[in-house]
Amino acid sequence: MKFNNLHSCHLGPEISPEQFIPEHFFLFLLKGSMVSYDGYRHYSMKPGDYCIARKNHLVRYTKYKEDGAFEKVIIAFDEKFLKKFLERHPYQTEPTDNTDSFLFINEDKLIKNFIQSLEPYYNGTEQLDDVFVDIKREELLMILLKNNPDLKNIFFNFNVPHKIDLELFMNHNYKFNISLERFAFMTGRSLSTFKREFKAIFNTSPGKWLMNRRLQEAYFLLDKEHKKPTDIYVDLGFEDLSHFSYVFKKEFGVSPSEVNKFKV
Known part of the structure; x- marks a missing residue:
């Protein structure tokens, strides 16, 4: 058409x-x-x-x-x-x-x-x-x-998401850039219950875990898959390249571009 x-x-x-x-x-x-x-x-x-x-x-x-x-x-x-x-x-x-x-x-x-x-x-x-x-x-x-x-x-299915395996869901969906309220809703929990159960499972807060998990995946992609920083930061849930580079260097002591010598 x-x-x-x-x-x-x-x-x-x-x-x-x-x-x-x-x-x-x-x-x-x-x-x-x-x-x-x-x-x-x-x-x-x-x-x-x-x-x-x-x-x-x-x-x-x-x-x-x-x-x-x-x-x-x-x-x-x-x-x-x-x-x-x-x-x-x-x-x-x-x-x-x-x-x-x-x-x-x-x-x-x-x-x-x-x-x-x-x-x-x-x-x-x-x-x-x-x-x-x-x-x-x-x-x-x-x-x-x-x-x-x-x-x-x-x-016409107006049901809200039911309570599901929190650990399995988070390990599969950590790359999505959504709020903790959304993560809680998607796993069938209130925000307070989500935070409490998350702490019991992962022994840290959701925000810290998400950052660490995304950065670990970023390092793997840069070091083992030889990806460029510009190709991965959005898919890993970071909103801009400068913030990704800042938190990456703070965590690992080197900038993303220094991991595999690619220029940003």
Whole structure:
């Protein structure tokens, strides 16, 4: 599908840019591409792809611009909206064993026509008011459920994460740059319980453990895998290269670039 004068379009509540998906959202790429990683598998998206990003999942995104642009349509399905929808359109749900962070949707005539109907809003010629936003979100949700009935088990599951193995989860997900509150939520604990149980398991605080674990992995990647500092700091949960270099040198006595003689 080709469009001229592309611009991004977002319907519904804003999605946090952190590496945690707080609400389900529908994503359609107009221009550019994206690779996402949830700690278990990679998901690749190209222009024309449709997918559902699932709430309560940890995901890291790498976006690739095309001709200097990355354009997308995002439509959020927050819990408040979904519960109101369910009151008007009751669905019987059942448990699902699907754990994918992204669910790709096959294009059909209804979805294609829906995206085309948004063109005036993402090319900047029209504005949507709040009432019409909810009408468009409801229209898309009905289309998705009509074509993919099993999505009801994803959208209308309002359970919070249950209590899981804390040590196993942290050793698998320490690279994600999220708050301690998010880590606690993802493991099915209050923040105070998370900190108390973490101390009992690791014999240190979560903040100190996360820093040490990320730095140890960084040293391994630099020394054994011969990676460049610029290639690893973001994937290890550091927000900027200067902070990574500072804490690395403080820990090991040498800068990251000195480990394998690569220049930053």
